[in-house]
Amino acid sequence: MYSIFIFLFPFAIANSDYQGTYAVKATEAFLIPISHKWFPGFSQGDTLEYSMSLLDKPDLPHWMFSQTKNQRDAFLYGSADNPGRLVQIEIIALNTNTYQTASRVLELKVENRSSVSEYEVEMKFLNLNVEDMFSSDRLKRLIEIFHSNLWKGSGDIYVTKVVSSLDVGGRLPLNPNMKEGVVVRIGGSLTFSRDLLDLEREVQPLRNRQPCPRDYKRTSVEHLFRSRNFVTDWCSFRLLFQKQERNAGSSYDNTHFSTAITSDEFHPESIELPRRDFALDFIVSIIIPTAIVAIISTALTCIMCCNKEGIDQKCDVTSMQLDHYNSIQHASSDIHRLTVKQDSLQCAGSTPESSFPCSHTDSPSSTLPKGFTLRLHVKFRQLKRK
Secondary structure (H helix, E strand, C coil), rough: CCCCCCCCCCCCCCCCCCCEEEEEEECCEEEEEECCCCCCCCCCCEEEEEEEEECCCCCCCCCCEECCCCHHHHHEEEEECCCCEEEEEEEEEECCCCEEEEEEEEEEEECCCCCCCCEEEEEEECCCCCHHHCCCCCCHHHHHHHHHCCCCCCCCHHHHHEEEEEHCCCCCCCCCCCCCCCEEEEEECCCCCCCHHHHHHHHHHHCCCCCCCCCCCCCCCCCCCCCCCCECCHHHCEEEEEEHHHCCCCCCCCCCCCCCCCCCCCCCCCCCCCCCCHHHHHHHHHHHHHHHHHHHHHHHHHHHCCCHHHHHHHHHHHHHHHHHHHHHHHHHHHHHHHHHHHHHHHHHHHCCCCCCCCCCCCCCCCCCCCCCCCCHHHHHHHHHHH
């Protein structure tokens, strides 16, 4: 699947045999396949799982990635940023049948490149994975498109980065049969051609589409890539400048593009949102209801406290009237009882020889009822005066 690097290819692919030390160029994409032959303690029928990290460290450097989902085609890939360093990578193989492990230490020597790209073109291809991009001569065909059509007279053009779309925040496709996608950067030392600038302006209206549909728009150069089996996501097309070139006043404004696919630090883009004043909301929701409740509470308190004396006086008058009425009722009851008692005594004192019964009719010459004495009359008038 992988071939030894030859100078006809503008990228580096290492040999599948274990060599211990590998030389890679700074700012240039590389791929190192991890072979089953590196671990002779295991037989060819054993299924191995790989884990890779810096020696005595938990993870890989930010510019290096690993692909281990396919045990037969595991590999390391990336693009070193600074030359002159020696990186030691520890590769641990796990036999899933016996759970035995074996390790290898891989040394990467980052060498300086004669010419470093000042300008880069970033593209995303939907129908390829990382291993597909490095296999066969796809990168060579991609470089030919820029040499012959889009970036004529650019001189030294090479692939600066090749990463999976998953490594830069992409998502797995809904259809498991579809490819994950790959992001590629092509760098050059000369400024962008007019064709690239026109292409960038042509696809600029597409950047408000996230995610970008696969066949949302075909650009004027679509046939150049389709004829070589590249399905391009034009929403991800970018022209990237070096920082010093932008500060020097480039004729093309591209300051809103990020120049790093991956980094150790995360700097999200700041969005200027309009500032909202919550003073009116606070007054409407807190101050006004509180003032209304205070006014109502004060009014109810004043009504209840100021009217208390009148209520007490009214209660006293009503109580006096009830007492006066009860005393009259008692006096009337007493008078009636005494009258009945007197009549019964008079009837009891009559002579037995009399054939006339006791008469209870009033005397024609008296204005008082029969049996009502003067003493009782006086007592009745006193009670009424009370």
